[in-house]
Amino acid sequence: MSMGTQESIEQLVARMAARHRGQRGMLLPLLHDLQEELGRIDDATVAAVAETLNLSRAEVHGVVTFYHDFRREPAGRHIVKYCRAESCQARGGAAIEAALAERLNVAMGATRGDGQVTLEPVYCLGLCAIGPNALVDGEPVARIDGAAAIERIAARVAA
Ligand code: FES
Structure with a gap:
């Protein structure tokens, strides 16, 4: 469900936390749900999660910054x-x-300034024998060994 225009970040966090209530280690799945919904985990979201789960903001912030999958x-x-x-x-x-x-x-x-592409590191995709490798929108691209391979990636992100 999308966040309605009237739903505050606190209400959104409470609604999503309810899905994981009683689950051990609910912080990570909750953060994943929130990032899926919001596209990032900003300071207001960190504060709302901390309040909802009765954690400190530092604890939540530490988790968000530790895992590369979470975006600020x-x-x-x-x-x-x-x-x-x-x-x-x-x-x-x-x-x-x-x-x-x-x-x-x-x-x-x-x-990039036009919002077309984000470039970020990843640490091993399990395709070591056919590297250098990347994921482009979640799809593996192997043998990036020169200009032609780079052009193929550039064409994919130009769309
Ligand atoms: S080192 Fe394993 S895929 Fe790059």
């Missing part, structure tokens, strides 16, 4: 997650990452 700002229309783990790095991953960032015109960990 909304993502772009397309999300490119580029692998920075060892095998991909050993296959020239750092140079490919720099070329990809330049071609997409966005810094690693940032969203």
Whole structure:
């Protein structure tokens, strides 16, 4: 269900928390639900979650910042997650990452100014033998070994 225009962040958090009531470790699933609904976990959401679950804001903030999946700002229309783990790095991953960032015109960990693409790191996709690898909108892209592969990614995020 979408957040109605009249529903406050506190009401939204309370409604979503009710889905997980009685569940051990409900903080993570609640945060995932909220990010799905809101596109990010901002300070107001952290405060509302802390209040609802009777946790400190620092505890909730710590979890949000620890896990790479949680965003403090909304993502772009397309999300490119580029692998920075060892095998991909050993296959020239750092140079490919720099070329990809330049071609997409966005810094690693940032969203381009027009909101079209977010580039962020990921640490191993389980495809180590065919790296360097990335996920483009959740779909694996392997063997990113040069300009042609980078162009294919650029074309996908241009749409
Ligand atoms: S190190 Fe990149 S997919 Fe495993």
